[in-house]
Amino acid sequence: MENWITRLFDIRYPIIQAGMIWCSGWKLAAAVSNAGGLGLIGSASMNPEILEEHIRKCRAATNKPFGVNVPLMFSYTEEIMKVLIREKIKIVFTSAGNPSLWTPRLKEEGMTVVHVVASLKSARKCAESGVDAIVAEGFEAGGHNGREETTTMTLIPLIRKSVSLPLIAAGGIATGRSMLAAFALGAEGVQMGTRFVMTEESSAHPGFKKRILESKDGDTTLMIKKLAPVRLLRNRFSEAIGQMEAKGASAGELAEFLGKGRAMRGMFEGDLEEGELEIGQVSALLDVIRPAGAVVEEIMKEFNEAKNELTAL
Amino acid sequence: MENWITRLFDIRYPIIQAGMIWCSGWKLAAAVSNAGGLGLIGSASMNPEILEEHIRKCRAATNKPFGVNVPLMFSYTEEIMKVLIREKIKIVFTSAGNPSLWTPRLKEEGMTVVHVVASLKSARKCAESGVDAIVAEGFEAGGHNGREETTTMTLIPLIRKSVSLPLIAAGGIATGRSMLAAFALGAEGVQMGTRFVMTEESSAHPGFKKRILESKDGDTTLMIKKLAPVRLLRNRFSEAIGQMEAKGASAGELAEFLGKGRAMRGMFEGDLEEGELEIGQVSALLDVIRPAGAVVEEIMKEFNEAKNELTAL
Numbered sequence: 237m238e239n240w241i242t243r244l245f246d247i248r249y250p251i252i253q254a255g256m257i258w259c260s261g262w263k264l265a266a267a268v269s270n271a272g273g274l275g276l277i278g279s280a281s282m283n284p285e286i287l288e289e290h291i292r293k294c295r296a297a298t299n300k301p302f303g304v305n306v307p308l309m310f311s312y313t314e315e316i317m318k319v320l321i322r323e324k325i326k327i328v329f330t331s332a333g334n335p336s337l338w339t340p341r342l343k344e345e346g347m348t349v350v351h352v353v354a355s356l357k358s359a360r361k362c363a364e365s366g367v368d369a370i371v372a373e374g375f376e377a378g379g380h381n382g383r384e385e386t387t388t389m390t391l392i393p394l395i396r397k398s399v400s401l402p403l404i405a406a407g408g409i410a411t412g413r414s415m416l417a418a419f420a421l422g423a424e425g426v427q428m429g430t431r432f433v434m435t436e437e438s439s440a441h442p443g444f445k446k447r448i449l450e451s452k453d454g455d456t457t458l459m460i461k462k463l464a465p466v467r468l469l470r471n472r473f474s475e476a477i478g479q480m481e482a483k484g485a486s487a488g489e490l491a492e493f494l495g496k497g498r499a500m501r502g503m504f505e506g507d508l509e510e511g512e513l514e515i516g517q518v519s520a521l522l523d524v525i526r527p528a529g530a531v532v533e534e535i536m537k538e539f540n541e542a543k544n545e546l547t548a549l
Numbered sequence: 550m551e552n553w554i555t556r557l558f559d560i561r562y563p564i565i566q567a568g569m570i571w572c573s574g575w576k577l578a579a580a581v582s583n584a585g586g587l588g589l590i591g592s593a594s595m596n597p598e599i600l601e602e603h604i605r606k607c608r609a610a611t612n613k614p615f616g617v618n619v620p621l622m623f624s625y626t627e628e629i630m631k632v633l634i635r636e637k638i639k640i641v642f643t644s645a646g647n648p649s650l651w652t653p654r655l656k657e658e659g660m661t662v663v664h665v666v667a668s669l670k671s672a673r674k675c676a677e678s679g680v681d682a683i684v685a686e687g688f689e690a691g692g693h694n695g696r697e698e699t700t701t702m703t704l705i706p707l708i709r710k711s712v713s714l715p716l717i718a719a720g721g722i723a724t725g726r727s728m729l730a731a732f733a734l735g736a737e738g739v740q741m742g743t744r745f746v747m748t749e750e751s752s753a754h755p756g757f758k759k760r761i762l763e764s765k766d767g768d769t770t771l772m773i774k775k776l777a778p779v780r781l782l783r784n785r786f787s788e789a790i791g792q793m794e795a796k797g798a799s800a801g802e803l804a805e806f807l808g809k810g811r812a813m814r815g816m817f818e819g820d821l822e823e824g825e826l827e828i829g830q831v832s833a834l835l836d837v838i839r840p841a842g843a844v845v846e847e848i849m850k851e852f853n854e855a856k857n858e859l860t861a862l
Contacts, residue, residue, distance in 0.1 A: 237862065239862070355766055355767060356765065356766050356833075357765075357766075374700065374702065375688065375689075375700060376688075376699075376700040376702055376703055383767070384766050384767030385767075385770065385771070385830075386689075386766045386767065386830055386833070387687065387688060387689040387700040387701065387702065387720075387721055387830060388700065388702045389687065389689055389700065389701045389702055389720070389721030389722065389727060389730065389831075390689055390721045390766065390830045390831050390833065390834065391766065393724065393726060393727065393834055394766055394833055394834050397834070407700075407702070408700055408702030408703045409702065411706065413706060413733055413734055413735065414702060414706065414733075414734060416733040416859070417702065417730035417731070417733040417734050418730070419859060419862065420726055420727075420729040420730040420733055420855055420859060421726055421727060421730050422726065452669065452670075453668055453669050453670075453697050453699045453703065453704065453707055454668060454696070454697030454698075454699065457698065458698070462795070482775070482797060483797040484795060484796040484797025484798075485797075517698075517699055517700060517703045518702075518703050520669075520699075520703065520707055521703065521706055521707050521710070542733055543859055543860070543862065546729070546732060546733060546856055546859060546860075547856070547859075547860045549550065549552070549732065549856065
């Protein structure tokens with residue numbers, strides 16, 4: 237299968253593994269890239285030294301293309317970008333910020349730049365900023381989300397209609413069938429986060445993975461909208477947040493209750509009650525933990541089977 | 550095109566026009582049924598006498614199958630059901646309630662019964678209650694929604710995996726492409742509300758239709774969750790609700806502010822600032838008002854074109 241996305245990244249399948257806080261280090265990224273997809277190192281939970289180490293280990297583990305995801309909301313973005321330039325990283329996914337901030341500089345270095353958006357307005361800004369492709373992420377996605385709450389089903393056709401850049405769909409996509417649905421809506425590639433959390437190579441805590449296995453629909457909620465919206469798996473911490481929000485807690489009160497290191501505590505250290513557990517709605521659908529390479533193969537197999545079923549309609 | 554859904558209702562295309570409050574009387578239902586889809590009269594904004602009139606006019610306007618949608622949350626449901634039984638209505642879509650309440654009685658009368666759900670749990674209840682098909686409606690849908698906030702992209706595969714009943718996808722679906730996406734996810738039919746509001750035959754106020762033409766992504770929000778969640782188009786009324794909710798307003802305070810007749814005032818009478826404007830997220834994608842029959846034809850044309858494109862991948 238060859239298309240706009242496979243050519244852009246020089247990969248075999250248009251499947252991107254999302255760069256995720258605390259869950260996607262070099263092991264996961266290398267495994268996905270080795271299987272023919274595009275692996276991304278999630279830099280948001282790394283300081284520059286740790287990131288450098290992950291990049292070097294990833295290079296040792298694969299000779300295929302891989303990339304790094306950089307949220308633009310942190311104070312040390314400058315330091316992170318210096319690492320990427322020094323290490324001659326070829327593919328960067330930026331998110332949670334304005335694409336015009338870094339795109340020109342990264343393009344000067346010869347990088348392929350992709351930006352993550354949650355609205356048509358941001359997608360248009362991407363086109364103006366000269367990015368090479370867009371990830372459009374729906375309300376159902378895990379982690380930090382857009383304020384518009386537009387779901388993948390609406391967002392993809394909306395952007396496809398007005399923006400002529402390669403389009404990668406994200407949010408609610410975890411299988412070959414949902415990948416096919418995203419293609420029907422007008423995307424040329426998919427980015428999956430939750431599905432790759434549930435692999436042997438992801439650095440999510442085993443207790444967090446087990447909790448996801450047991451989760452059902454309605455167990456995640458988009459919360460903390462007054463501060464920075466994030467989709468959380470229900471636990472003691474999220475319920476406390478919910479109670480504060482129902483009573484009209486302010487952004488400041490929420491920030492104080494959140495404190496520091498909640499995400500590390502939940503997703504990496506496995507404190508399943510007091511930690512922050514960021515995950516997509518599609519977690520309700522997942523009931524197995526597999527090697528990442530097998531996941532890529534399974535997705536493509538299902539994609540092709542479902543395509544043949546549709547053709548026969 | 551023949552499948553589980555077309556055979557169940559004896560229709561040409563597996564496209565159902567949602568039964569909507571204030572927007573779907575006999576004119577719209579008859580037009581959709583005449584075009585080969587399934588038209589539904591929305592009984593929620595009708596008293597028994599008005600409903601009877603709409604059923605008779607619909608029968609005069611089409612000899613094709615049509616149905617009636619009945620939300621089970623109102624006190625006069627009993628009276629509405631008596632009308633359906635007396636008029637020998639063949640197809641009933643129930644929503645907003647427990648499917649075990651009315652399904653056995655309606656099945657005794659020989660009716661085909663479909664129930665609308667927003668979660669896997671409710672879908673399982675449908676199977677136990679003996680309904681003939683399920684409408685699974687995602688978070689992005691207009692009108693009253695589920696509390697789980699599960700989007701169409703996640704909900705359809707989740708229900709398809711565990712429940713073996715004909716499955717109709719709703720929420721975020723307005724075109725042939727999104728219909729194809731729903732089929733890729735495992736549905737055999739689609740229900741569209743917003744798309745059919747934007748037809749010449751819908752009884753939505755022309756000012757409301759015009760406002761939808763101008764709307765963009767992020768202009769609808771799921772609100773009033775403490776009372777009964779509903780997706781609203783942004784206006785002075787919704788902003789007031791938003792401010793109350795941010796301050797932690799109680800269900801009682803919200804009910805008092807809502808008062809009576811807000812939906813009629815907005816959607817039917819055209820008070821675009823103080824009325825309640827219920828519409829789906831996909832409103833952002835729509836930029837034309839057409840006859841309902843032409844809409845059905847266009848959807849099927851696009852569905853087939855998109856299917857051929859996917860096949861060529």
